[in-house]
Amino acid sequence: MGDFEKKQWHPPFCAAVKLELRANKKDLSFESEHTLNTKPIQIDLLVIKKLQDVDIQNEIGKIFKAHNIFEYKSPKDALGIDEYFKTLAYACLYKASCPSTNSIKDDDITITLVREGMPRELVKWFKNNNCNVTEKYPGIYYVTGKKALFSTQLIVSSKLNISEHQWLKALTSKMDENVGERLVFSAELLSEKDDKENADSVLQLALAENKALFEKMKEVHGMCEALKDLMKPELEEAKNIAKIEGRAEGRAEGRAEGVNELSTAIKRLKSGSSVQALIDEGFNPEIVKSAKDVLDDITA
Numbered sequence: 488m489g490d491f492e493k494k495q496w497h498p499p500f501c502a503a504v505k506l507e508l509r510a511n512k513k514d515l516s517f518e519s520e521h522t523l524n525t526k527p528i529q530i531d532l533l534v535i536k537k538l539q540d541v542d543i544q545n546e547i548g549k550i551f552k553a554h555n556i557f558e559y560k561s562p563k564d565a566l567g568i569d570e571y572f573k574t575l576a577y578a579c580l581y582k583a584s585c586p587s588t589n590s591i592k593d594d595d596i597t598i599t600l601v602r603e604g605m606p607r608e609l610v611k612w613f614k615n616n617n618c619n620v621t622e623k624y625p626g627i628y629y630v631t632g633k634k635a636l637f638s639t640q641l642i643v644s645s646k647l648n649i650s651e652h653q654w655l656k657a658l659t660s661k662m663d664e665n666v667g668e669r670l671v672f673s674a675e676l677l678s679e680k681d682d683k684e685n686a687d688s689v690l691q692l693a694l695a696e697n698k699a700l701f702e703k704m705k706e707v708h709g710m711c712e713a714l715k716d717l718m719k720p721e722l723e724e725a726k727n728i729a730k731i732e733g734r735a736e737g738r739a740e741g742r743a744e745g746v747n748e749l750s751t752a753i754k755r756l757k758s759g760s761s762v763q764a765l766i767d768e769g770f771n772p773e774i775v776k777s778a779k780d781v782l783d784d785i786t787a
Contacts, residue, residue: 496561499692502685503654532557566606660696752778
């Protein structure tokens with residue numbers, strides 16, 4: 488990863504991983520650009536699992552052991568055979584740098600490779616070298632075999648489930664409106680300071696890389712200036728929906744069905760549909776009422 492690309496994409500990536508794993512953030516410690524040895528050799532992200540019996544809720548953490556090494560490539564960077572071996576070298580050097588002999592066991596280390604697009608040449612190399620590449624979850628592939636010296640997973644962010652991984656899916660310059668809306672709604676539903684700071688890092692990259700999309704979203708919602716400020720009335724209603732449905736606020740960003748239905752209802756009402764027509768189609772009556780209230784506030 489070049490210096491400019493790393494400065495642009497690396498901090499939002501680390502922020503996105505922290506948000507993906509925030510349900511277990513008290514059980515994990517994060518070290519961005521962990522330095523190996525005395526020379527400037529750095530792991531993109533090191534995640535330490537504090538207690539081994541903790542169940543990591545997010546799919547990307549199901550493979551976790553005590554020491555978890557992430558290698559991230561921005562959309563323009565290749566993730567090939569040499570990059571894989573470099574990550575293996577990082578993992579080996581990390582183990583070798585432990586304070587006492589064999590205090591970090593090789594089977595206590597995992598490797599996670601992350602890229603937006605499928606690294607086809609690397610996957611082909613794995614298969615040609617008797618490694619199995621199995622899709623454990625949508626967009627998350629486990630790599631097993633003699634060439635995989637450590638427990639290894641490959642994450643193809645473009646193939647991730649949006650309802651579970653909106654933060655990693657936001658690291659793209661090809662964002663669609665559905666991902667953009669979920670991202671903004673999810674960011675506004677966060678309440679803790681560190682989560683908000685991480686979300687802001689992801690949002691800044693998303694806005695910079697997808698300017699046309701967010702401009703279009705402003706126009707569709709009939710708003711002006713900063714997107715978050717303009718969408719604030721709708722986002723406040725989204726928070727109320729999360730409470731009405733009995734969901735903890737901390738889980739609302741991962742289960743955005745009500746938020747999506749609210750957004751759709753607002754658009755339909757703006758285009759001329761009636762409240763009763765939406766209810767007859769199967770919309771939640773309470774959400775339709777909230778959508779009408781939001782629309783009334785915006786147009787007042």
